[in-house]
Amino acid sequence: MTEESQNTALSEDARKLFRGDCQFMLGVTTMAALPPPDLPEFAFAGRSNVGKSSLINRLTGRKALARTSNTPGRTRELNFFDLGGRLRLVDLPGYGYAKASRSAVESWTGLTRDFLRGRPNLRRVHILVDSRHGLKPVDEETMSLLDESAVPYQLVLTKIDKIKPTEAARRIKAVGEAIGRRPAAHPDIIATSSETGDGIAALREGMTSIAAT
Incomplete structure (x- = not known):
C-alpha cells in the first residue's frame, strides 16, 4: 500500500491533526524543566541512530522539524514537539553507542528513565527497532522498565525498505514472539x-485515537 493510499484511509481527525500546526517546543535536560503534563504525550525511544528524528519528521510532514544526524548519540535532550495544542x-x-563522555551519557540516560517511569500524561512509548538488526538487549531492558512501570508501549520497526519482504516478515514474527508475554506491550507491530x-x-x-480518549 502506497503512502497516498494509506493517507486516504486516515480518519478526518488524524488527517487534520498531522497536517496542522506542529512546532518544536523545547529541549530539556532535567525533570524540573519538563513542560506541564497538560497534554497527551507520545515518546519515541530506541538505540542511537535507529531513526527517531527521521520518523518524527515524516510523521509531521516536515523535512527538518526534528534534527537528524548520521552521528549516533546526537540527541542529548528530551525534545518536545507540539501538534496543534492537542498532543506532544x-x-x-x-540509548547505546554515543560519542560522549561517560558522565554525559549517564546523565541523559538517567533523565530518560525518570521520564519514562514518572510522566503521568505519557500515553504511549514507541520503541523503535532497526529492522535490519532486530531486538537488542538494551531494547529488552527498556521494555522491562516500561513493564515494571505499567507504561504502555508499541514496537515500531524502522528502515523496513532496507530489507526484503521475506526478511521483513520474519523480523515482524520474531519481534512479535519476543513481546508476547510482556504485560505493557501492544500486540501490533508497525513496520x-x-x-x-x-x-x-x-x-x-x-496516536490520534489514543489522544482523543
Missing part, C-alpha cells in the same frame, strides 16, 4: 520507512 511528540536520547512512508498512517491514526 517527545524525541528521547538514543515503517521514513523514506517510503510505510506505516506512517498507522502511527498517525493510533
Whole structure:
C-alpha cells in the first residue's frame, strides 16, 4: 500500500491533526524543566541512530522539524514537539553507542528513565527497532522498565525498505514472539520507512485515537 493510499484511509481527525500546526517546543535536560503534563504525550525511544528524528519528521510532514544526524548519540535532550495544542511528540536520547563522555551519557540516560517511569500524561512509548538488526538487549531492558512501570508501549520497526519482504516478515514474527508475554506491550507491530512512508498512517491514526480518549 502506497503512502497516498494509506493517507486516504486516515480518519478526518488524524488527517487534520498531522497536517496542522506542529512546532518544536523545547529541549530539556532535567525533570524540573519538563513542560506541564497538560497534554497527551507520545515518546519515541530506541538505540542511537535507529531513526527517531527521521520518523518524527515524516510523521509531521516536515523535512527538518526534528534534527537528524548520521552521528549516533546526537540527541542529548528530551525534545518536545507540539501538534496543534492537542498532543506532544517527545524525541528521547538514543540509548547505546554515543560519542560522549561517560558522565554525559549517564546523565541523559538517567533523565530518560525518570521520564519514562514518572510522566503521568505519557500515553504511549514507541520503541523503535532497526529492522535490519532486530531486538537488542538494551531494547529488552527498556521494555522491562516500561513493564515494571505499567507504561504502555508499541514496537515500531524502522528502515523496513532496507530489507526484503521475506526478511521483513520474519523480523515482524520474531519481534512479535519476543513481546508476547510482556504485560505493557501492544500486540501490533508497525513496520515503517521514513523514506517510503510505510506505516506512517498507522502511527498517525493510533496516536490520534489514543489522544482523543
